Amino acid sequence: MSAIKVFTKGLYAQNPVFKQALGLCPTLAVTNSVQNGIGMGLAATFVLVGSNVLVSLIRKAVPAKIRIPIYIVIIASFVTVVDLSMAGYFPVLHKALGIFVPLIVVNCIILGRAEAFAGKNSVGLSFLDGLGMGLGFTMALLILGTIRELLGNGSFFGVPVTGASFEPMLIMILPPGAFLTIGFVMAFFKWLENRKASHV
Amino acid sequence: MEIRMLFIISISAIFINNFIFSRFLGLCPYIGVSKQLDSAVGMGAAVIFVMTLASTVTWLVYTYLLLPAQTNLFYHLFALKEPPDLTFLKTIAFILIIASLVQFVEMVIQKVSPALYKSLGIYLPLITTNCAILGVTLLNIDENYRFIEAIVNGFAAGVGFTLALFLMAGIREKLDLADVPKAMQGIPIAFITAGLMAIAFLGFSGLKLGM
DSSP states (O other): OOHHHHHHTTTTTTOTTTTTOOSHHHHHHSTTSHHHHHHHHHHHHHHHHHHHHHHHHTTTTSOGGGHHHHHHHHHHHHHHHHHHHHHHHOHHHHHHHGGGTGGGGGOHHHHHHIIIIITTSOHHHHHHHHHHHHHHHHHHHHHHHHHHHHHHHSEETTEEOSOTTOOOOGGGGSHHHHHHHHHHHHHHHHHHHHHHHHHO | OHHHHHHHHHHIIIIITOTTTTTOOSHHHHHHSOSSHHHHHHHHHHHHHHHHHHHHHHHHHIIIIISOSTTOHHHHHTTOSSOOOOGGGHHHHHHHHHHHHHHHHHHHHHHHOHHHHHHHGGGHHHHTTOHHHHHHHHHHHHTTOOHHHHHHHHHHHHHHHHHHHHHHHHHHHHHTTSOOOGGGTTHHHHHHHHHHHHHHHHGGGGOOOOO
């Protein structure tokens, strides 16, 4: 697989959220606004890139039997870095994301990439893989956040965009809206795939 | 007063702040293991058990090892000048506790009751990366729960999770027979079902529980 392919596969072909259904908890929980979604996406991307690079660096020294605990400790350390920096520099965002910042530790995308990719590939490729998957995750959060904020609050990134004639649907920024939105978006991607398959 | 408080904590953890429908924790097993009623019950029982245990252990570790207070054990053990503030280790400590706890429980059940191991065994390894477990332990700390409250909250959160899983499995068993559009089959329709259930659960948020 070429380096470019390693990077781009996370964006669409193997998008962690829409195609692999991984990392669902933060995806649904923080997308009630675009801003929260992007904050969460970038935080997870940082942890993903950092842990992928480190796991790849030490992959020859790690005994296979205890690799999972080692990966978890590496991931947890990066999450602590993100948690404390975010609390220091972006206290408002940190408060809005709440316990979902420390919960990046158990985001299955990160452990999944460490296990499936970084533990077997070179540092450079692992970096690209982490970056691609992280941006794919951020993109998914951006899509869901945009739909929910637009329909539920009539705004984008906190700026009102719909006119006064539009009555915001509160349900979209409440928990049920998250389930409904991701259900329909996933169905849309599946529909695209089915259509492509039937054309070939 | 104490009992009343515990009752309020349980009701809100099971219904009002249901882990699946309102807090979005533990969605991976919720979508993954909700295809059949049997496996839903097995997973639910394993989650209740580990959640209660994890709440107990993490609360003790946080209060007596990490928190900078007079009760800090390191403070007495090493005769330090002042209690050390180790709260920044919370995330790392909790995930390690949960991972080793799950491993330990697995070994004990395997020795003590092979029958129980057969029914719960396959769900236990999955639980380590279940964000609901780490979530409930972090919430216990965030909410400043006392010891008994933390244990009750852990148990009730597990019950709420099981309730959601059980209901969903019942619906999905019937859904297999329904005529669902091709693009909606599988995960998309599961999410939309969950959305409709979440609307129903939203009704509980109208409950006013006086403190």
